Amino acid sequence: MSGDGWVAVVGTGPAGPQWLTPETADILGRATDLVGYGPYLDRVVADHQRRHASDNRQELDRAGHALDLAAEGARVAVVSGGDPGVFAMAAAVLEALDRDTEGRWRDVSVTVHPGVSAMQAAAARLGAPLGADFCALSLSDNLKPWAVVERRVRLAAEADLVMALYNPASRSRPWQLGRVLAVIGEVHPPATPVVFATAAGRGEQERLTVTTLGEADSSQADMRTLVIVGMPGTRVLEREQGTLVYTPRYYEGA
Structure with missing residues (x-):
């Protein structure tokens, strides 16, 4: 990931911190902003990140908000439960990128990181x-x-x-x-x-x-x-x- 704003899509696993991968823990520690469904954000123990919680059915809006934050220079972790690529936020973030016909997020680095699935x-x-x-x-x-x-x-x-x-x-x-x-x-x-x-x-x-x-x-x-x-x-x-x-x-x- 670059030194500018970025979006990292991560999964906290299906339960407590013992299900969190070391890579994801590192990303969460470096993020300035956490974006996700409220109960999933509650699983993240952190003291300095700004939290942006939303309803479970607002995936595309959530993805766009994360990308907007990153375009402004924020380091954003988009938080899913389980694995972010399995019926979770990774597809929503990529769908938002795919719909970006104006190039608003052209320079935003987007990465997806595996987690333990349900x-x-x-x-x-x-x-x-x-x-x-x-x-x-x-x-x-x-x-x-x-x-x-x-x-x-x-x-x-x-x-x-x-x-x-x-x-x-x-x-x-x-x-x-x-x-x-x-x-x-x-x-x-x-x-x-x-x-x-x-x-x-x-x-x-x-x-x-x-x-x-x-x-x-x-x-x-x-x-x-x-x-x-x-x-x-x-x-x-x-x-x-x-x-x-x-x-x-x-x-x-x-």
């Missing part, structure tokens, strides 16, 4: 459910039609991909996860493992549930939940130390 945290808590081919899907239909969500879910199930499902439910759309599980159930057997990981890594808030496609209760999920739907070959190991879930590296018939 799906990595949830998977590690249970073992290795993402140990073979998988995909990540957002169930939110705020920016895409619901028909596209259903189609992608069905095709992923038909392709035998393990699915990490982000944004599975909210107060305004409590029915969508149930519908998605029903669509997957038209392809996979009822015994297919399903994981609900709520607030993974957040101490007493953490709730991990291992169930099956036939028994899964979609009401267990909220916006803090990452849902992992296995493939039929995904295995559940019941041990004295706790339940482990993994998807074998090999494929039946290979």
